[in-house]
Amino acid sequence: MDVRVVDVRKEFDRFPALHNVSLDINSGELIALLGPSGSGKTTLLRLIAGLETPTQGAVFFGEEDASQKTVQERNVGFVFQHYALFRHMTVLDNVGFGLKVRPSSNRPEKGEIRRRALELLDFVQLGGLEKRYPTQLSGGQRQRVALARAMAIEPRVLLLDEPFGALDAQVRKELRRWLREIHDKTGYTTVFVTHDQDEALELADRVVVMSQGRIEQIGTPDEVYDRPNSPFVYGFIGESSSLPVRMENGAVWSADRNIGLSAGDMPDGEATLFFRPHDVELLESSAGGCIVGTVVASRRAGGTRRVELEIGGGSDRIEIEVPAEHPAADKSSIAFKPRHWKLFPVQG
Amino acid sequence: MAPNPVKVRRRAGQPPRHSAVTESPGARLGLMAIAFAFLALFLLLPLVSVFVEAFRKGAGEYIASLVEPDALAAIRLTLTVAAIAVPLNLVFGVAAAWAIAKFEFKGKAFLTTLIDLPFSISPVISGLVFVLLFGAQSVLGSWLRSHGVEILFAVPGIVLATIFVTFPFVARELIPLMQEQGTGDEEAALSLGANGWQTFWYVTLPNIKWGLLYGTLLCNARAMGEFGAVSVVSGHIRGLTNTMPLHVEILYNEYNFVAAFAVASLLALLALVTLVLKSLLEMRYSAELAAS
Numbered sequence A: 001m002d003v004r005v006v007d008v009r010k011e012f013d014r015f016p017a018l019h020n021v022s023l024d025i026n027s028g029e030l031i032a033l034l035g036p037s038g039s040g041k042t043t044l045l046r047l048i049a050g051l052e053t054p055t056q057g058a059v060f061f062g063e064e065d066a067s068q069k070t071v072q073e074r075n076v077g078f079v080f081q082h083y084a085l086f087r088h089m090t091v092l093d094n095v096g097f098g099l100k101v102r103p104s105s106n107r108p109e110k111g112e113i114r115r116r117a118l119e120l121l122d123f124v125q126l127g128g129l130e131k132r133y134p135t136q137l138s139g140g141q142r143q144r145v146a147l148a149r150a151m152a153i154e155p156r157v158l159l160l161d162e163p164f165g166a167l168d169a170q171v172r173k174e175l176r177r178w179l180r181e182i183h184d185k186t187g188y189t190t191v192f193v194t195h196d197q198d199e200a201l202e203l204a205d206r207v208v209v210m211s212q213g214r215i216e217q218i219g220t221p222d223e224v225y226d227r228p229n230s231p232f233v234y235g236f237i238g239e240s241s242s243l244p245v246r247m248e249n250g251a252v253w254s255a256d257r258n259i260g261l262s263a264g265d266m267p268d269g270e271a272t273l274f275f276r277p278h279d280v281e282l283l284e285s286s287a288g289g290c291i292v293g294t295v296v297a298s299r300r301a302g303g304t305r306r307v308e309l310e311i312g313g314g315s316d317r318i319e320i321e322v323p324a325e326h327p328a329a330d331k332s333s334i335a336f337k338p339r340h341w342k343l344f345p346v347q348g
Numbered sequence B: 001m002a003p004n005p006v007k008v009r010r011r012a013g014q015p016p017r018h019s020a021v022t023e024s025p026g027a028r029l030g031l032m033a034i035a036f037a038f039l040a041l042f043l044l045l046p047l048v049s050v051f052v053e054a055f056r057k058g059a060g061e062y063i064a065s066l067v068e069p070d071a072l073a074a075i076r077l078t079l080t081v082a083a084i085a086v087p088l089n090l091v092f093g094v095a096a097a098w099a100i101a102k103f104e105f106k107g108k109a110f111l112t113t114l115i116d117l118p119f120s121i122s123p124v125i126s127g128l129v130f131v132l133l134f135g136a137q138s139v140l141g142s143w144l145r146s147h148g149v150e151i152l153f154a155v156p157g158i159v160l161a162t163i164f165v166t167f168p169f170v171a172r173e174l175i176p177l178m179q180e181q182g183t184g185d186e187e188a189a190l191s192l193g194a195n196g197w198q199t200f201w202y203v204t205l206p207n208i209k210w211g212l213l214y215g216t217l218l219c220n221a222r223a224m225g226e227f228g229a230v231s232v233v234s235g236h237i238r239g240l241t242n243t244m245p246l247h248v249e250i251l252y253n254e255y256n257f258v259a260a261f262a263v264a265s266l267l268a269l270l271a272l273v274t275l276v277l278k279s280l281l282e283m284r285y286s287a288e289l290a291a292s
Helices: A041-049 A091-100 A110-123 A139-152 A169-186 A197-203 A221-226 A231-236 B025-054 B058-067 B069-102 B108-120 B123-134 B139-146 B155-166 B168-181 B184-191 B196-225 B228-234 B244-253 B257-291
Strands: A003-012 A015-025 A030-034 A056-061 A076-079 A157-161 A189-194 A206-211 A214-219 A241-248 A251-254 A257-262 A269-275 A280-283 A291-301 A304-311 A316-323 A333-338 A341-345
Touching: A003 A041, A015 A041, A015 A056, A015 A214, A030 A041, A030 A197, A041 A076, A041 A157, A041 A189, A041 A206, A076 A139, A076 B184, A091 A110, A091 A139, A110 A139, A139 A157, A139 A169, A139 B184, A169 A197, A189 A197, A197 A221, A206 A221, A206 A231, A214 A221, A214 A231, A231 A241, A231 A269, A231 A341, A241 A316, A241 A341, A251 A269, A257 A291, A257 A333, A280 A316, A291 A316, A316 A333, B025 B257, B058 B069, B058 B257, B069 B108, B069 B155, B069 B168, B069 B196, B069 B244, B069 B257, B108 B155, B108 B168, B123 B139, B123 B155, B123 B228, B155 B196, B155 B228, B168 B196, B184 B196, B196 B257, B228 B244, B244 B257
Parallel strands: A030 A189, A030 A206, A076 A157, A157 A189
Antiparallel strands: A003 A015, A003 A056, A206 A214, A241 A251, A241 A269, A251 A257, A269 A341, A280 A333, A291 A304, A291 A333, A304 A316
């Protein structure tokens, strides 16, 4: 099922949580809404589900305007961060709940509900636990039950709100891979919210990066990592270092030094240079176009060494990564050039 | 000055005998003795004396004072009033708690304060309010009287006063519970296609059932035992508008001690049963809360 969010605005007590957001989700896609807390990602998910109503704009499921429909009519599978399992029902009753509450005209008979619930429990690898109560399960198992319960109603879209947020790191990684498998087997159009970039980049077909109620960038994990389109995305996804620079006649200057990068056809003025700390080329000599910094701190991080440099006499500090055994780590100053980088003009 | 070495009395490897906040055995014994003596003097002794007085002239006299027509009428009236007031307050209480715990709206703080009102004002005042509202001098009272409806000095007035006084019990019990549980379960039920009624019946109600039962129990105990407000609106007509607590007072004022204490013992019994049920519920309830 295609889902289209068209120019949706949401205000809480006149405070805007979403500023006119539009998003096209293709049928069968696995999409991540990624952003820091307060970026509006959960609000957007709840708007798609119908748990919130937009102040403005519309949500389409296929050709049908879903914004006029209640959450019950939308037939979406929603998975909550804290599971929201019904604590007084067994696992089996939890999974069968969505079928049990259907109007009698299209409610399967009891035996059929039971059969389907058992089948789904097998599918989420919880066969044999159907008689347990939610409190008798681990966090990871509970979230599997929640997913089985959401899938029982054969939803048009699966929506997951920080599904792994309450789990510990090990279980998280396991479930991440498992969710991808489930998605590939079932083909449900799936949207999940996360603040964990690793989760988004590893799991999703496309990532929607959000900040302060706006969509910053939509793209495949490669696109948002390799070609971030704003300082926010560059800073939020992956490691980054930034350095204030000046552009003059196509050359880039840091303090009084031409750092040998080309500004292309960007207009003259102040800008910020972004690059990945690990994606730098260390130079033997500091002559010619390059960035030179004084080493102020260096620490070992796994197979690499992270070096903090002071640039241009003090005011700016950046971090780069060098191989652990590289001689540059012992020097008092280092010259380098970023391999990949991007310039963003300073606004205003 | 060299620091004094800390003196360690106990031998290495032995656990300390007391934690830092434990009192000496003497102090502990003293505190417990005070607590028990106080309880015995002020709570247990009166309770026992109720039963002793009731049986002073033997079981025959005791039963005779209970099956006497006016006593039976009082028991019947008390049960009737509780049977009307408690279910109504159950419904009101759930509705109010639901509104306060699950929605945001203007005037919420005001409503919360209003629910506490019956607790904070004297029951006599509560009764007087109804006298003012429905008395012969009031507009409402004379209008109702001209239509043949008697409120004051009749069963409806007693029921109204009882509802007023016992309103907070269910709501107060449920509000913190429902606030703590949040709206996640309800949202999950709705997203699975359940309608409002199904959500309430299958999800909300089971989640609050112990709290609800507990609140209802307290509400019932108070509804049957209420004296002040009911006394003002009842008119004390024997066999007609006397509830059990009022009947006890009348008998006592007539120096009919055995009968007074016999009826009182029924009320005391009710209190004991309520206490036992409450403790049982609390055990069950806390286990369930700890599990969730």
